[in-house]
Amino acid sequence: MSMFGALDVAGSGMRATRKWLDAVSDNIANINTASRTDQEAFRSRMIVAQAENYGGAGGIRVVGAAFGNAEGRLVYSPTHALADNEGMVRMPDIDLGDQMTQLMIAQRGYQANISVIERAKDAYQMALQLGRRT
């Protein structure tokens, strides 16, 4: 742990939740991205987080991204420009309700890490007041 361990750890948490927010926003933005039935559907983005060893650097690290299924779901939409002979298009298999829930969790996680930073900074500044003559 360095001198400002709590700040660095909370910063890593903020970075991880920021990447989560990025992934969720990507999924929501592409929720209506259709593709041809002979092509892959938009694959939902998910981040893979891993805990750093405590006592070392500490915190959390995003080790990579995982992708949802390329199957998607087939939707009957004969007027769609990408529809095949049977009038089907491939839509991504993303649930908006699930994405909104993830968005809220990520946002709250980000805010929680901000609170940690504020409290830690206050604590460090209070420590500087220690023994100061008034």
Added chain:
Amino acid sequence: MSISPIGFTPGFSSLPSMPSVAAPAPGGEGFAGMVTDNLERLQGLHSKSDKLIVKAATGDLTDIHDYMIASSQSSVATELTVAVRNRAVEAFTEVMRMNV
């Protein structure tokens, strides 16, 4: 009558030698070394914060909080260094005012 010259008084040789105060190694232990180390660390924190603000200005900063954390760290570290310096100067003036 011959006067014998003053010779070496044998009693003095057996005086125990005073333990000498070891001079602090440069950059190592001792207050000066500690201050130097901390100033170097402070310099590092400030340069990190400076790099991040340049990145923010050029649009290369992906994490806004990185800069905020770095600037918080450098400001708290500066306050700490100034507090230590003030305490040291205070102690020094206190010693200088001492009636001998």
